[in-house]
Amino acid sequence: MLVILVGPPGAGKGTQAKQLASYLEITHCSTGEMFREACRSETEIGRKVVEYMNSGRLVPDLLVEQLVAERLGQEDCKDGCLLDGFPRTLVQAKDFDRWSKENYHPINRVVEFKVDEETLLSRLLSRGREDDDEQVIRERFRQYKELTTPLLEYYEDQGVLARIDGIGEIEEVFERIKNVFQTSP
Numbered sequence: 001m002l003v004i005l006v007g008p009p010g011a012g013k014g015t016q017a018k019q020l021a022s023y024l025e026i027t028h029c030s031t032g033e034m035f036r037e038a039c040r041s042e043t044e045i046g047r048k049v050v051e052y053m054n055s056g057r058l059v060p061d062l063l064v065e066q067l068v069a070e071r072l073g074q075e076d077c078k079d080g081c082l083l084d085g086f087p088r089t090l091v092q093a094k095d096f097d098r099w100s101k102e103n104y105h106p107i108n109r110v111v112e113f114k115v116d117e118e119t120l121l122s123r124l125l126s127r128g129r130e131d132d133d134e135q136v137i138r139e140r141f142r143q144y145k146e147l148t149t150p151l152l153e154y155y156e157d158q159g160v161l162a163r164i165d166g167i168g169e170i171e172e173v174f175e176r177i178k179n180v181f182q183t184s185p
């Protein structure tokens, strides 16, 4: 099974992704977490992406695609995974479609988290992650709108998109997500 989560920064994707992956019994793969880990351990990939991460810009497609292909080739992703934060551009989505059809599983579901910008901003400012200062957050919103939102139409056309309201208590939002998986696409 292959599931993708899409949503703006601060939409609560990470928290929900962990619960959902365990509910669906698939591995959770967060490209953001992988990159942060690479930066912390100062690997070659970490050195290449640190500037992008700190300024709120997206990492170049090819780098992300390599990271994901490598990760999904590992044993714990054999039966599927939940992708949190990938794909994030149309190029990534199209390349990934091709790649996953040939080498992996077809996409079962793409879940979009809908949260208004004001709520997002206040959530992010209270979270206090390194890339969470206001200017960087605004840049991440801008990148999301410009580069990531076109994915929604792309996946809608493929009939795999489900939209959920991301505002509410964690358990309440999780119930909405679970409902998505109790109905067929």
Ligand code: AMP
Pocket (backbone or CB within 6 Å): 009, 031, 032, 033, 035, 052, 053, 056, 057, 058, 059, 060, 064, 084, 085, 086, 087, 088, 089, 092, 140
């Ligand atoms: P996240 O934790 O998902 O918000 O990701 C943190 C940062 O990692 C982003 O602001 C990007 O710089 C980078 N990143 C994560 N996933 C991707 C992706 N699919 N494409 C490009 N950059 C990414």
